[in-house]
Amino acid sequence: MIQVENLSKIYKVSRREAGMKSAWKNLFSRQYEEVKAIQNLSFSVKKGEMVGYIGPNGAGKSSTIKILSGILTPEEGTCIINGRIPWKERKAHVKDIGVVFGQRSQLWWDVPVIDSFELLKDIYQISKEQYNNSLEELVNCLSLSTILKTPTRQLSLGQRMRCEIAASLLHNPSILFLDEPTIGLDAVSKLAVRDFIKKRNEVHKTTVILTTHDMQDIEALTSRIMLIGRGRLLLDGTLDNLKEQVGQSNNNLDEVLAALYKKYKIQ
Amino acid sequence: MKYQEKIDLNVVFPITKYITFFKIRFLTGLQYRSAALAGVVTQFAWGFLELLMFQAFYESGSGVFPMGMEQLAAYVWLQQAFLSLYMIWYWEGDIFNSIRNGDVAYELCRPISIYTMWFTKCMGSRISKAVLRCVPILFLACFLPYPFGLKVNIGKVEIIFFILSMTLALLVSVAFSMVIYMLTFFTTNQQGLQIVAASLAEFFGGAVIPIPFFPEKLQKVLNLLPFASMQNIPFRIFSGNIRGVFLYESVAMQITWVVILLLLGKYLEKKALQKICVLGG
Numbered sequence: 001m002i003q004v005e006n007l008s009k010i011y012k013v014s015r016r017e018a019g020m021k022s023a024w025k026n027l028f029s030r031q032y033e034e035v036k037a038i039q040n041l042s043f044s045v046k047k048g049e050m051v052g053y054i055g056p057n058g059a060g061k062s063s064t065i066k067i068l069s070g071i072l073t074p075e076e077g078t079c080i081i082n083g084r085i086p087w088k089e090r091k092a093h094v095k096d097i098g099v100v101f102g103q104r105s106q107l108w109w110d111v112p113v114i115d116s117f118e119l120l121k122d123i124y125q126i127s128k129e130q131y132n133n134s135l136e137e138l139v140n141c142l143s144l145s146t147i148l149k150t151p152t153r154q155l156s157l158g159q160r161m162r163c164e165i166a167a168s169l170l171h172n173p174s175i176l177f178l179d180e181p182t183i184g185l186d187a188v189s190k191l192a193v194r195d196f197i198k199k200r201n202e203v204h205k206t207t208v209i210l211t212t213h214d215m216q217d218i219e220a221l222t223s224r225i226m227l228i229g230r231g232r233l234l235l236d237g238t239l240d241n242l243k244e245q246v247g248q249s250n251n252n253l254d255e256v257l258a259a260l261y262k263k264y265k266i267q
Numbered sequence: 268m269k270y271q272e273k274i275d276l277n278v279v280f281p282i283t284k285y286i287t288f289f290k291i292r293f294l295t296g297l298q299y300r301s302a303a304l305a306g307v308v309t310q311f312a313w314g315f316l317e318l319l320m321f322q323a324f325y326e327s328g329s330g331v332f333p334m335g336m337e338q339l340a341a342y343v344w345l346q347q348a349f350l351s352l353y354m355i356w357y358w359e360g361d362i363f364n365s366i367r368n369g370d371v372a373y374e375l376c377r378p379i380s381i382y383t384m385w386f387t388k389c390m391g392s393r394i395s396k397a398v399l400r401c402v403p404i405l406f407l408a409c410f411l412p413y414p415f416g417l418k419v420n421i422g423k424v425e426i427i428f429f430i431l432s433m434t435l436a437l438l439v440s441v442a443f444s445m446v447i448y449m450l451t452f453f454t455t456n457q458q459g460l461q462i463v464a465a466s467l468a469e470f471f472g473g474a475v476i477p478i479p480f481f482p483e484k485l486q487k488v489l490n491l492l493p494f495a496s497m498q499n500i501p502f503r504i505f506s507g508n509i510r511g512v513f514l515y516e517s518v519a520m521q522i523t524w525v526v527i528l529l530l531l532g533k534y535l536e537k538k539a540l541q542k543i544c545v546l547g548g
Contacts (some may be wrong), residue, residue, distance in 0.1 A: 069376045073541050090540075091378045099376045106373040122287040123377050 158189030229266025296395025351396035393536035
């Protein structure tokens with residue numbers, strides 16, 4: 001279903017020393033440094049799998065998600081999702097995926113949530129019947145009935161995130177990418193979001209790839225974990241595999257992860 | 268009971284999703300009634316002052332002027348009435364913002380062309396602004412005394428050319444701003460581009476002084492630039508300044524620029540998406 005081979009993504013980052021002198025120098029000759037966000041990344045994901053994608057900040061998690069969702073073009077390597085190369089057939093590809101960026105909003109700021117949903121219905125060309133069915137199911141599962149008519153700007157973060165997730169599932173995609181969906185949420189909202197994702201996966205067999213820094217997300221949701229650091233895939237296995245690597249199975253998960261980061265020197 | 272199968276237009280024609288963007292922008296624009304009223308007052312005052320200034324020149328100057336006072340009045344009133352259709356200095360803030368802060372990521376994971384989406388958005392907001400502003404300005408301008416009033420002095424053929432040319436001018440203006448929007452993907456900061464593009468378009472497009480008032484040699488060059496294919500042509504057709512064989516020539520020039528700018532914009536879109544770098548993590 002998702003097949004990734006030898007993927008590499010390089011960013012050009014401009015660098016300069018602090019101070020007037022170097023700022024002046026920078027005017028005439030600009031120093032760029034190539035940063036390899038992803039190097040030789042290969043993995044595959046089967047239909048209906050839930051994969052947790054973890055690693056420290058700047059490890060390349062979001063870049064991977066953006067490549068898989070057709071936004072970025074990698075420098076090297078291939079990736080085939082549902083028989084398509086995302087960045088080559090972007091429009092066809094994105095019809096079949098849903099994406100949530102926890103740190104951004106896809107909802108229209110000043111109008112009620114339901115208007116954003118209607119717009120998405122037109123964008124994805126969802127038929128009325130399918131739209132009504134999806135909407136009803138999502139409203140029930142995410143308890144949105146009371147907030148649908150509220151403008152986005154007046155929603156709490158937890159309410160908004162539930163709406164964001166609903167928005168990315170209206171067209172019933174077979175793959176869902178979640179980039180830090182629980183960031184900044186309180187305990188109740190976190191549990192609601194986790195619960196929903198789990199159910200969605202069970203009922204619709206939606207393939208889910210999720211990035212997070214919250215190890216409890218991983219524990220609650222995913223059976224498979226991919227650890228990435230400095231753009232390289234370091235580990236691909238279960239939570240128990242992860243614990244074995246550091247040999248401290250009785251520690252809490254965050255400590256296990258920290259020990260792992262230390263071991264691979266990626267922190 | 269008769270069974271009627273409802274065809275969901277939206278599913279049959281992919282174009283309808285872009286019409287949705289147009290509709291949203293159009294309807295949003297219509298909500299700002301007080302802004303429109305303020306716009307009408309400003310444009311009317313501005314047009315009047317401009318005409319008074321020109322009249323002072325006409326009365327004191329001894330030379331021959333390239334446009335009669337009546338022609339000039341028609342030009343100025345159309346310019347004020349349809350300002351929002353052709354103003355290059357008006358930019359869609361949310362397009363720049365989405366590029367600058369990386370929210371464009373969400374737009375890129377939709378099954379739409381961002382070029383076409385932004386193009387229809389721009390058309391929508393420009394047309395809705397113009398609809399509210401043009402009627403009162405044109406109406407008032409018709410009742411002004413000679414030679415300040417707006418009079419129709421052209422035949423049927425010219426009217427048809429005028430309407431065609433108005434449409435083309437809007438397409439040229441929007442396609443031109445689309446090129447600037449697309450270039451923003453490469454420059455990260457848009458302000459420099461905005462200012463340069465807007466100043467060039469204003470001055471060389473006949474927004475400050477109509478192009479016939481420029482030196483003749485310069486005019487020959489200006490007529491070849493995209494800026495002359497914006498408001499300059501339709502307004503001069505209406506005022507009777509462009510006629511005969513020049514009608515065909517000017518409209519052909521406009522069509523050429525629509526095609527060139529569209530292709531350039533689409534090309535830049537393609538390049539931008541290949542090397543895009545979503546800012547802000």
